[in-house]
Amino acid sequence: MIKDIITANETVTPNQKELTVLRENFPSCFHADGSFDMVRFSEFLKDKIDISHEGYELKFIGKNYAKMLASLDTETVIVPDETHNSLPENANSENVYISGDNLDGLKHLLKSYAGQIKCIYIDPPYNTGSDGFVYNDKFDFTVDNLVEKLSIDEEQAQRILDLTNRGSASHSAWLMFMYPRLQLAKDLLDSEGVIFISIDDNEQGNLKLLCDDVFSETNFIAQLVWEKKKKGSYLANAVTNIKEYVLVYAKRKELFDGLIGEINSEVETYPCVNASNGRDIRIIPAGIESKYREKNFKLNAGEIISDTTMNLVLHSDLIIEDGILAQELRIEGNWRYGQEAMTEYASNHEIYITRDLYLRRIVKEPRYKGLKDLLLRVGDNNESGYSYDVNGANLQKSGWGSNEDADEEQRQLFGEQSLMSYPKPVLLIMKLLSCLQKQELTVVDFFSGSATTSEATMRLNALGMKIKTICIQLPEDLDYKYKNSSGDDKANAKKLISFLDKNNRPHTLDYLGIERLSRAARRIKVDNPDTTADLGFKHYTLAEVTQTTLDKIEKFDNSGFVTDTTVYDEFGTATILTTWLVHDNYGFVNNCAMVELAGYTAYWCENHLYLINPGLTEEAIKALVEKYNTDGKFNPQNVVLFGYSFNYVEMENLKTNVKILRDSEKNLKINLDIRY
Structure with a gap:
């Protein structure tokens, strides 16, 4: 488990992911010493594509470092919120809310959802200098580590560490922060998938080049212009900006279905009052x-x-x-x-x-109720005449929500104003998702913030769509932020802490999203009493393994006759099982069932049988063998053991019986996988 991942991470280098793909598809282009034969590779491709010797790319400090981060596996475990997840409204929900660093979260998701996600929407930090963004790296690399892993000199290595360790908010730091996350996001998308990224002028140019690098400029769909407010400040002494952007990239543009929108200007679905400018x-x-x-x-x-x-x-x-x-x-x-x-x-x-x-x-009838007309067009747009390409569209002219709408949504839901700074309006997300022409899809948002995306999908589902969400939010420590900030940042942190206290929530930012979704679900249910939409969500936390646990892992010895369960006790069955189910491509929604073996509980999910709990008796092993021999429906080919739960005798007894099953007349193909 964690020990195996730590060992594997020690050998990771930049471009590890790309090299793995090349080795799988072009093994003959690698020499015995591991070097890559570019000439031979070109020979493979010359009849299929034009090979150019001119190059153009975005370069920034730490780009290779960012690539290496994308290749490292996560060393966190997934802890289920068992109390929350067992509530009636959440027990059968297929929506997921993850508290944790999104870099770790994306790496976990890729184990189960790689190439399966139709849509990603993110609203990342804009790096404006006032939005609180600083690069915060938890990796403990040294100058010598980076010199060896990245093949750079000490000066370059020190510059990278300066960006990561001192909380930089430079353009290079922001690009280094975004690059691995977009790399992993691309791998999540299926071949017809699309990503929407909100951004403003400060990093828009850099983000466009970064996305061209990661997704390829050939997969660029559009840069949509969103009017976040109707007019700028009369007090400003320079040009005031009332617009932001949504960059749209497809995984493979030739397979992307395109976007639809409202073109019938004669039908106004939202109340509109003309304002006087005098x-x-x-x-x-x-x-x-x-x-x-x-x-x-x-x-x-x-x-x-x-x-x-x-x-x-x-x-x-x-x-x-x-x-x-x-x-x-x-x-x-x-x-x-x-x-x-x-x-x-x-x-x-x-x-x-x-x-x-x-x-x-106070808008008593929210704008997003007018989306019903748009949703009726999804699926039959080719016949209705409503299809059009929104590339370059101004997303305010046809009612896509504004900052004012977003503030009003917070006021209505929380009873207070501006708990979050500059949230996106629910309507904007609802319309972007509606324009994909998909009645059913899974949406990922790994900068969840106040959970606007999740609320948007709930409201769409109440209107008849079937959208699942997987959202990730960093559990930012608001007490720490309050103590170490000043001015508006300090005031905002205090306001959030006060709100969370009133609702008996911990002082971390992810719980604002959790509270919002709970409130939004209740309100949607009141507005739509007959709805059968999934308005719940499962909650999980990504936990780093403590140094104490790592020390126990390092010293662990199961060669004796007494089982040392101290490492098992640090994790617990629920955390180990959840982490493994996601790791083994079963995701957060699966058919895992308990299997009773003479008083011992194992866990079976399709092709895997998990033995996690200590106390694997001889009778339990006999019951397992009997079940393989007599239950025609029971044939998991992978028996997975949590190595810290068993002593030498239990291990050897199980190995012997698995060998007997392999050699039996049934010729069972069973793989014994011991994980540490």
């Missing part, structure tokens, strides 16, 4: 709920309120009493809503005043 006075009736910083507050007429979007001029006193606007208010500014609409929304209690005195409407 500096008009609006009258806000008394009684409007206020989210202002103070529950009781007063500003005098004539004062100017500086807002990030506009200057608001008060033409009457602003008086807030007990969180409610106490009297009618007249404000001059640039308004999203006309007076008639504003009065209507106020009478319906659909407007509140934000903390910065901006008016916001």
Whole structure:
């Protein structure tokens, strides 16, 4: 298990994954000393493709280091949240939420899901300098290690270590962070699969080159432009950006089905109010709920309120009493809503005043309910005339959600504003997934954040689709962040900690996503009482093996007659079994069953029988042999042992009986696999 992986990782070099593919498919191009014959390889290819001697690629500090990280196996184990997973709403769910480093998570997923995922959506850190991104590497390499493994000099090795060990936020550090994750993501996609990546201007150019390198520029589908807000700041002294991007790459473009979208502009599925762009006075009736910083507050007429979007001029006193606007208010500014609409929304209690005195409407009918019309077109778009290519489309013009929508979703779900900074709106993810023309698919998001992708798939499933999700989120320690940050970062961490405390959740960021999904599921069920959609999820944590356990593994000796179960006790059956099932290509959703053998419990999943628990008696081994001989449906060809659970006598007894089964008249082909 872990010991085997650690031993294998010691020999890993950059391009290990690529070399393995070449050895499997072109063994004759390798010499006896292991060197690769490029001339002979070219001879294989010259009749099939044009060979160019010109090169163009993205280069950055640590690229070979990043490739090596992609080739290293993960040394973590998968710990199931047994209490959560056994709840009625989760017990049969096929959705997965993983708490852990996404580099480790992707490596686990590849063991079961390589080449099977239809869609990946990620919203990675943008490396803006204010989004908290720094390279945080847990690998303990030395200069000498890197000199040997990467064939570089000491100066280059030290520069790489400086990026990894000192928390760099440079472009090279960001590229080194993203490269192995995209490499692994590519291997997850099936031949018809696609990846959507959200990004802004800061790393957009680098990400495009990086994706061209990893996925090939021939598989580039589109760079979609998403308008995250309707207008920029009036106070900015430079160009303000209201757009972000979604890069789209296919695994194999020639097999990709393309994207569809809404082209019937005569059918408006979302409520839309035309806003005035002039500096008009609006009258806000008394009684409007206020989210202002103070529950009781007063500003005098004539004062100017500086807002990030506009200057608001008060033409009457602003008086807030007990969180409610106490009297009618007249404000001059640039308004999203006309007076008639504003009065209507106020009478319906659909407007509140934000903390910065901006008016916001409470959307009681979320935009994503309008997606039903789009979903009806999926599958028969060729006949309905709705098919079109959204390449280059502006994703705001047809209602793809905005930052304001995302904030409103948080307010409705959490009862507070902006628990997460700059989350994506649910509608954006729903529409991207709907445009794939697939009624059934599995979606992976390994930068889960506040779990927007998972909520989006829940809502799509409530509308009739069948989407499974696998999401990964780093369990960032919010207590540590609060103690070691300042300004807005410190305030945001405090706000998150307070929210998690109120809901009896641990102080790690992954539990915000867990809480969101639980709340979203309840709300969707209320809105759709007859739905049979899968609104639950299984939760797993990726755990690093402690140094204490590693020391026990190193000292372990099973040559005696007494079984030393201390290593087994460190892991437990559930963790070992879950890790192995994923490792052996059975995934998180499988048909694993318990098998009783004279009081000993083994675990059987298709072609594997797992012997994990200590206490494998002679009677249990006899019962196992009997089951092979008499049960025609029982024929697992791999008997897998957790080596730390058995002593020498038990091992030898099992080996002897497996040999007898192999040599019997039934000629059973049984492989005994002892894992450490």
